[in-house]
Structures are given as structure tokens and as C-alpha cells.
Amino acid sequence: MRTVLLASLRRHLRRYVAAGTAVVVAVAFVVAVGVLTTGAQNRILAGAGAPFAGADHVVTNLGTQNAITYAAQHGDEVAVLGSATLPLRAGDEQAAGKFVGSIADLPRLRWQTLDSGRFPEREGEAVVDAWTAQEMTIAVGDTVTLGAGGDAVDLRVVGIGAASANLGQAAVYITFDQLLHWRDDDTLLLDRAVVVGDPGRLPDGAVALTPQELVAASMAQHTNNVNTMALLLLVFAGIAGIVSVLVITNTFAILFAQRVRDFALLRCVGATRRQVLGSVRREAVVVGVLASLGGVGAGIGLGYGLIALAGAVTRNSPLGAPDRLPVWWLLGGFAVGLVVTLLASWLPTRRVVRVSPLAALRPDGVVDARTGTGRVRVVLGAVLLAGGAALLAVAAVQDSAVSMVAGGAALFAGVLLFGPLLVPRVVRGIGALLGTGGRLATENAVRNPRRTATTTASLLVGVTLTTAVLTGLATTRASVDANHGTAHPLDVALTSWDGPLDADVLEQVRATPGVGQAIVVEGVLVEVGRGAGGGAGQDGADRPLLLLSAPDAGLVARDGGTFAAVGPGTVALDADVYGDDPADVLGDPVTAQAVAGDGAPEVELQVTTGSGWGGAGLVASGTLAALGTPRPHAVWVRAAADADPVALVGALETLADTVGADVDNGLRAEAADDQMLGIITGATLGLLGISVVIALVGIANTLGLSVLERAREHAVLRALGLTRRQLRRMLATEAVLLSVTAALLGTVLGVGFAWVGYETFVKAALDAATWRIPWLELAAVLPVGVLAGLLAAVLPARRAARVTPAAALTLD
Numbered sequence: 001m002r003t004v005l006l007a008s009l010r011r012h013l014r015r016y017v018a019a020g021t022a023v024v025v026a027v028a029f030v031v032a033v034g035v036l037t038t039g040a041q042n043r044i045l046a047g048a049g050a051p052f053a054g055a056d057h058v059v060t061n062l063g064t065q066n067a068i069t070y071a072a073q074h075g076d077e078v079a080v081l082g083s084a085t086l087p088l089r090a091g092d093e094q095a096a097g098k099f100v101g102s103i104a105d106l107p108r109l110r111w112q113t114l115d116s117g118r119f120p121e122r123e124g125e126a127v128v129d130a131w132t133a134q135e136m137t138i139a140v141g142d143t144v145t146l147g148a149g150g151d152a153v154d155l156r157v158v159g160i161g162a163a164s165a166n167l168g169q170a171a172v173y174i175t176f177d178q179l180l181h182w183r184d185d186d187t188l189l190l191d192r193a194v195v196v197g198d199p200g201r202l203p204d205g206a207v208a209l210t211p212q213e214l215v216a217a218s219m220a221q222h223t224n225n226v227n228t229m230a231l232l233l234l235v236f237a238g239i240a241g242i243v244s245v246l247v248i249t250n251t252f253a254i255l256f257a258q259r260v261r262d263f264a265l266l267r268c269v270g271a272t273r274r275q276v277l278g279s280v281r282r283e284a285v286v287v288g289v290l291a292s293l294g295g296v297g298a299g300i301g302l303g304y305g306l307i308a309l310a311g312a313v314t315r316n317s318p319l320g321a322p323d324r325l326p327v328w329w330l331l332g333g334f335a336v337g338l339v340v341t342l343l344a345s346w347l348p349t350r351r352v353v354r355v356s357p358l359a360a361l362r363p364d365g366v367v368d369a370r371t372g373t374g375r376v377r378v379v380l381g382a383v384l385l386a387g388g389a390a391l392l393a394v395a396a397v398q399d400s401a402v403s404m405v406a407g408g409a410a411l412f413a414g415v416l417l418f419g420p421l422l423v424p425r426v427v428r429g430i431g432a433l434l435g436t437g438g439r440l441a442t443e444n445a446v447r448n449p450r451r452t453a454t455t456t457a458s459l460l461v462g463v464t465l466t467t468a469v470l471t472g473l474a475t476t477r478a479s480v481d482a483n484h485g486t487a488h489p490l491d492v493a494l495t496s497w498d499g500p501l502d503a504d505v506l507e508q509v510r511a512t513p514g515v516g517q518a519i520v521v522e523g524v525l526v527e528v529g530r531g532a533g534g535g536a537g538q539d540g541a542d543r544p545l546l547l548l549s550a551p552d553a554g555l556v557a558r559d560g561g562t563f564a565a566v567g568p569g570t571v572a573l574d575a576d577v578y579g580d581d582p583a584d585v586l587g588d589p590v591t592a593q594a595v596a597g598d599g600a601p602e603v604e605l606q607v608t609t610g611s612g613w614g615g616a617g618l619v620a621s622g623t624l625a626a627l628g629t630p631r632p633h634a635v636w637v638r639a640a641a642d643a644d645p646v647a648l649v650g651a652l653e654t655l656a657d658t659v660g661a662d663v664d665n666g667l668r669a670e671a672a673d674d675q676m677l678g679i680i681t682g683a684t685l686g687l688l689g690i691s692v693v694i695a696l697v698g699i700a701n702t703l704g705l706s707v708l709e710r711a712r713e714h715a716v717l718r719a720l721g722l723t724r725r726q727l728r729r730m731l732a733t734e735a736v737l738l739s740v741t742a743a744l745l746g747t748v749l750g751v752g753f754a755w756v757g758y759e760t761f762v763k764a765a766l767d768a769a770t771w772r773i774p775w776l777e778l779a780a781v782l783p784v785g786v787l788a789g790l791l792a793a794v795l796p797a798r799r800a801a802r803v804t805p806a807a808a809l810t811l812d
Contacts, residue, residue: 023291024298027337031299032306034329038322039307051081052211054108055194059208066203067190068183071176077197079104082190083170084182089145093136093657097187100146101170102179103127109194112173116140117159123178127159132171134650135663146172153181277346284345285338292337296330381417384410396759404760408753412464415749419453426741427452434733441733444713452738459742459792460749463785467750467778468757474774475758481558482770488612488666489557489564492637492652495616496661497525497546500631505659509635512651514643517556522630523548523616526592544595546616547571548634549624556638563610564618571605572618594628603627614664639667714800724801731797732790739789743782751778 052058062070067080083099103119104110110119115130117140126146128138138144142157155174182188199208266276391407394400415422424446431442445452494501494509501520509518525544554561566572571590593602603626605619616634624630639648645667656663714727722730751773763769 020287020291020294023288023337023341024295026340027292027295027333028299028302030333030336031296031326031329032303034326034333035300035303035322036306038326038329039303051111052194052214053111054196055079055211056197057195057199057208058211058214059193059195059199059202059206060191060214061206062191062193062203063205064183064188064190066206067193068180070193070203070206074195074200076105077195079106079109079194080176080190081192081194082188084179084185084189085187086146086182086185087148088132088136088172090136090138090142093138095132095136095171098132098171099169100172100174100179100182102176103173104194105176106196108196113162115160115162117157120158120173120175123175124153124155125158125174126155127161127173128157129161129169129171129173131646131649131665133160134646135653137654144172146174147182151182151185153178280345281342284341288338288341291341292334295337296334299333300325300330377417378421381414384414384417386414388412388414392756396756399760399764401760404756408756412461412749415745416453416457416460419457420449422745423453423456423738423741424449426745427737430740431737438733438737441730441737444730445734445737456738456742456745459739459785459789460746462788463743463746463781464750464753466781467747468753469750470774470777470781471751471754471772472757472762474772474777475754475762475770478770478772479762486559486563486612489553489559489562490613490636490664490666491556491558491639492649492667493614493634493664494637494652494656494659494661495546495614495634495664496659497544497633498660500633501635501659501661503632505632505655505661506635508655508659509637509652512648512655514640514645514648514651515637516640516643517638519550519552519555519636520632521548521550521553521634521636522624523633524624524628524630525595525633526627527595528593529591545592546633547592547619547624547627548616549619549621549630550636551621553636556636558638563613566608566618566620566623568620568622569603569605570608570619570623572608572610574613574615575609575611592627601626612666614662635661711800711803715803718804727801728797731800732793735789735793736786739786740782742789743785746785747778747781 059070062080064082067082071078071080080102083101085097086100088095088098088100103112112119112127114127117127120126126144128144132138138157138160140157140160144155144157146153146155155172161173179188194211195208202208267273271279388407388409388411391403391410393407395404395407427446428442431438431445434442494505506518506520509515523546525546528545549566550561550564552561553564557563563572571592589604589606591602591604603623605623610618619627637652639645649663649665649667653663717730718724718727755771758769758771
């Protein structure tokens, strides 16, 4: 049979090239998924996990004193993370409190980046963050003062740090030894240490984690304990496997269906079933090994190429280059290619060798629901549809990602098994709209329902993935925006605590570049005390509190003004400013009395909490009027869509200094959300791009093999008078019918899968989840799908039209 093996490889080289192409692209998809997901994880580690990126371990739960002792014991191999809140003065600019962090002595552990200058090397030197530098007009070479009174220290600015979206970033960085100058300051909080090598013996209660483990735990904590990257990895690993199996299996199914007569002739001349099976499997091993090796190389090149392309076309690439090859993904891709190739060759040939040689030499019968095989397909398809739907329901109820992937795979497999029943009916329905001109193409397309379903499968996969991802991204973006709007409803707030703002401040703010909308907010400065009749200033709560009322907050707020809708007799305080329970700070209830002077009415208020608007309290308009005469005390700003947040905040900080106001910056938190969403979106779109390419290759492959399989049919049509142009038009119409069918079915499936993902993942990760269907983008899927089908049919149609009827009738 060795001679038969070599002869078969030579004789069917073109068909095996098509099969090998399917294996190459499927394996490349798996490998590229691994490269891109590894790149996305690296980018997240370089963003949210930047302070830990150079470390081998991160020690958490240390506490300030333990952190100082631990650092002293390990020397330069340890860098402590944390900060003190200290007054900062630069020339005429002053800030009551800025976070001050430390720079690691070991360059490997320095996570901060520089816009200009260098890092501090000795006492008396500092690096200032770009946000603070713009806010307080600080440049390299300037002198700033940290601290107050006898603890004040003058520092020379030797560098300006790059603006970062990482929450918790400090405004000023100095050496750790110099930070310990304020070791007795109550605001010094040191809770983590990054370590090179073995973390050694840890203090009681401390825990050592790898940077990857800590970043994953931190991301999950910010998304209601949902690990977004693990889910993304799981979903696309499942997609990679499903697409690979479908593309390879479909190609081999058509390939071996074309070789039924070959196998029958081998049986007629004396080959046993076992010999035929062995020969085919050896062919499959050769094709699988060579194509899988090629797919691994192609996947590595594709993955790194997409990462490089993302870096070239975007200012801040959402993907980072992996520091090492994802070995397990490479091995997994190779295994997928080889195993699926063997299975894809095993099933069709077993079916062929079960029938007698004479039966195999007859024309292939159509498998439909009336045959035994058709009934098995229908029953199995029904079981998979029911089981997949049940698993998806479990996923939506229990937030199970594994059930979501398994259920989606089972449901999709059920749809494919039902394809020979479903697809021809949809094709006939669409073909009826074409009139008599499309009748021939319609009848030719549905003559073999199984072949028709197989041909549409690859494009169905691509459209389903595209629709699901587009809907999922739109839903995720809307949910993240809604979630951010709830947590940080205001982009920027300028607040005056010393007195009312001038009448022209609102116009100055609106004239600032980057401001989309701004409103003036009226308020009353009050003194507060605890309990009914407690009087202002009791229990130590004697500092003035600014109370604001903003009935027009919806014009600028990202939550539509909900945060400012406070009921009568209630005061809302920002939990980010006053703690998780403001009542513990100011009392519950509290009394408020205007600072205006004697005889001002005293009002009792119940305390509620919220977040995202700063240190002022919020009350109803009637409550504010009962306290005194409201005056303009704040301006709330909504940034324009194309605004540069750093430039906008810097300009408003400058304006605030001239009018005696403080600035609360909500754009920085939004930048953090956008950075994380950008990474996930970039990785997802990269993976989607690969999926679409695989689908296009798959439909081109199956269409090409389908045309090759029907060479005799086309020869008969040509002999009956069909011209080459008419043959090409018929095949193009066929491709359009199949493409429209795949696009319609794929859109329905994709939106359904996206909804399950929303119920399973988005609602679990984000409190303010919002379902969104991108109608405009989905409307573009149909013409793109039709164009893909037409392009995939061009070469097969040209090849079919070039063959003369006499030559086509001699083809096997």
C-alpha cells in the first residue's frame, strides 16, 4: 500500500493542498489566539500591573512598620509600594495634600516612565507626575517644597513622569530613604513590597503572590470578582477549537466524498477495508504533520504581525509583545491540527468502506431526513440543540463561563447538523425573490443539501463570530460608560469654599478648549453638628461644609443627573471623601446651619452616601433655600468627546487658581477604565480578525472543492448550451444565495450568543450593565458577507468555466 499512498498523494495533490490549507489556517488561528492573548496579558501587566512588572513576587498585607522592616532586611532586592499625603508648594502654587511615593533603587523594579529628565539618585531630588506638573506649572530644574513646618523639605525636580491612567499613582516620587523622613506621619501608608527572587520569611499576615496572580485578583476585584482576561482566554480558546474542527472536517468531508469511486476501485482490485483505511490514515498523518507545522509558524508570524500592526497604527497599542513564545498554545495548535485531521479522515472513510464496492461506484445519494443517516443527524442535532440551550441557560443563571462555552459549542454543532434541513429551505426562500433568472442557481445550490450546508458552514462561523463580538463590544462599552457614570458622574468640578464665584467664571470655563458643556451650581456654606438640636460644631465636626443643589445636573453628569437627585431633608456626601459611611464622620442625623451669621435657621438632615462629585454635600433645592441664600459656588464640566484630558484638566486647574477654586478630576478614573477596555477591545478585535480570515479561507476552500466535485454537472450544463459567462454568473448567484443565508442565520445566532455573554459575564462584572445592539454595524455584516461569498467564488468559477465540456466529463 506504500505505492498506493505515494500515488494518492501525487494524484490528489491539488485536493490535499486545499485540505492542508484548511489545517494550516486552523492551526494558525489557535497559535495566533495564544500570541494575542499573551500579548494582551502583558499589556495589562504593563498598565494596571506596572508597579509589579519587574518583580518575581509581590508581598501584600504588610502594614507600614512591617514594610519598613522587611525592606531593611532585603536591601535593594525589595522596593516598597505606598505613599504619604503631604502639602506641596511650587513657587506661588500650593496644594494641601499630594500623594508622594518612592522610586526603587534597582532599575528593574522602577515602573514609572519619564517624559523628560531622569530619576532621582540622591536625597533632595524628585520626579513630578505630568498631571501635577501641568497643574502646578512645574518643569525640570524647578524647586518644590514637600511637607509643612519643621518637616518641610526642599527638592530639586530632576524629571517629569509620563501621565499614567493607573489609579493610585503618586504626584511626586522620591527615594525610599527620603520618604522615610515622614515615617512618623499618620498619612504614610506602606502596604506592599515587590521582590526580586525569593521573598524569604514573611511577617505574620503577609502573602506573597506572583505579579500575574496579583493583577488577575485585582482585575477580578474591580469587576465583581469576574476575571475578564481568563474569560476572554477561555472563550477564544473554545472558538479556536470549534473553528478549527469545522474548517478541517468540512474540507476533508468534501475531499473524501470526491474519492468514493477511488476507494471503490481499490476494493474491486483486491484491497481490504483495513488496507484502504490504513492508506487514508497514513495520507492524513502526512498532511496533518506537515500542515500543522506550517500552521504553527504561520500563527506565530500572524500573531506577532498583528501586535506590530497595532503598535504602528495606534498611539497607545492595546497589545504588548509577549516576552516569550506561548509554548502550550503552540503544542495545542499542533495537536489540534494533527488530531482533527486524523478524525476528519477517519469518519468519512469508515462510512465509505462500509458499503460494497458496487454501491460505492453508483452516484452518491442525497442524505436527508428520510434516510437512516438523515434521521440520526436530525436526532443528534435535536439533542445538541436542547443540550446547548440548557447549558446556555445554566450559564446565564449561574454566571458560568465554562457552561457558556460548552453550551455555545453544542448549540452551534446542533445548528450545523440541522443544516441539510434548514439551509436549503432558507436558500429556496431567498432564491424565490430572484425570479426565473435565479431559479437554476437556486436548484443547483439545494440539489445536494448536505453539500450546501457544508459550504455555508465556514461563513456561518465567521458571521456568527462577527455579530457576537460587535454586539458584545457595543454592550461592554455601554456598560462600562454607565458604570463609570455611576461611580464618577462628573468629569471635572471647580468648587469655591471661601466664597461665591464671580459671574463670569462660567463663561471662562466654557471658553476653555476641550469643554463640551458646563453649568454653574449654587450652594450655601454651613456648619454641621450631630443629632437633632445638637447645634453646629458639636462632636468635633466644626469645619464648614459646602452644600450644593444642582437641578440641572443632567446637562453635564454622565449618569443623567441621578447622583444629584437628593430628596428633601437629606444630604448626600461623597463616600470617597468621607469614608464608606459618612454618618460615622458627621453623625446620623446631622444639623446644618448657614455660616452667614446669628439667627440663621438650623435644619436637620439625614445622611446618605454616593461617590464621584468631591467634598461638597448635595441637598434638594428647597432644603438649600431653607438654609440661606444660594450663591454660585461651583462649576461642573462635561468634557468634549475629543478632549485631551491632561490638557483640559491643566487648563481648568490654571483657571481655578485664578478664581480661588479647587478642582476635582473624574477624568483620570475614566482614563483607567478606557485603558482596560482598550486592551480587551484590541485583543478581541485582533482575534475576531483572525476568525474572519479563517472563515473566508474556509468558504473559499469548500466552494473550490464543491465546484471541483461538480465538474461533471457543469460539463453537462455546458453541453446543453450554457455559456462560460452564464456558468460563472450561476456560480456567483449560488455564492450570493449561500452567503445571504449564512449572514442571516449567523446574525441571529451571534446576537443570541452575545445576549448570553451579557447575562453571564457583563452583568456579573459591572453593576450598571446595559444591553446594546449596534444596528448600524450589524447592517453592514450582510453586504460584507455577500461580498466575501462573491470573492470566494471568483477563482472556482473561473476555473470551472475554463474547462471544456469534453474534458470535464472525463474528470473523476
